[in-house]
Amino acid sequence: MLIYQRLYDSFGPRGWWPGDTPFEVIVGAILTQNTSWENVEKAITRLKRDSLLHPERLYCIEEPVLAETIRPSGYYNIKARRLKKFMDFLFGEYEGNLSLMFSEDMETLRDKMLGINGIGPETADSILLYAGCKPVFVVDAYTRRVFSRHNLFISANIGYHEIQDLFMKNLPKDVELYNEYHALIVHLGKNFCKKRPNCTICPISSPEFFLESPL
Ligand code: SF4
Known part of the structure; x- marks a missing residue:
């Protein structure tokens, strides 16, 4: 939730998913x-x-x-x-x-x-x-990249459902939160956490957002 809050404060609501229906x-x-x-x-x-x-x-x-x-x-x-x-x-x-x-x-x-x-x-x-507005967390390549770079319980070979479980067991079961969090992670991945990360200007680059070593 700390990461979510920082991303939300930095990027604002993403208004996902784009689509009229x-x-x-x-x-x-x-x-x-x-x-x-x-x-x-x-x-x-x-x-x-x-x-x-x-x-x-x-x-x-x-x-x-x-x-x-x-x-x-x-x-x-x-x-x-x-x-x-x-x-x-x-x-x-x-x-x-x-x-x-x-x-x-x-x-x-x-x-x-x-x-x-x-x-x-x-x-x-x-x-x-x-x-469908169902409470399920969407995982993508950016999720894996960001959270593995921060040593947050995600290693290179962990599967989709294990990552999803990690989020869903540690976040409130809230459709709005899941909606916004995934959209924020995509924005983060596209604009900061690219193949070559741009940590110097990234909103979650301070030590509080990293674990020291991989599990
Ligand atoms: S760019 Fe941001 S999200 Fe990616 S590793 Fe650096 S601080 Fe973390």
Whole structure:
């Protein structure tokens, strides 16, 4: 919480996740894999232009047409297939109804989403937290990088769920907190804790934010 508070005081609220509707958040979470958010925004603009940011429309559209529309997102053929798989899941399991989907028990829904080809833990948890407002902490490469550099219980080979457990067992179970904390870590990673860290101007560079040695 000390790190959270310092980051929040330094960066302010991040206003995540960018998206007008839960459905747009889900589409963005799938499109953002292995690309910058700028490219996702271009793809989403094209989806909006073609009135495709709607479950029925995306469910019905042909995969090659969808691929062409989302071309700016990179890996567009793979991402079109992933979006279509997610739509098959949404309609097959929940009649295309997001409210029905998010009324499912969180762990059950998470397990089911992880069964969709191309939906990994980070994407599934981003959908649960940012589209479904479920209390699950999202872990990404920046989380691993920052907290391992600070010797805070995260080593290079620790798994996704172990890192997630670390946060969820030591933070209040609070959707707003999880939402903001992940967004702050991403901002920190993009702007300060890069491959070559810029500690001199980083808001969490003082010794109180580091453990002395790895566990
Ligand atoms: S830039 Fe330095 S002080 Fe900031 S999070 Fe990374 S390792 Fe820590």
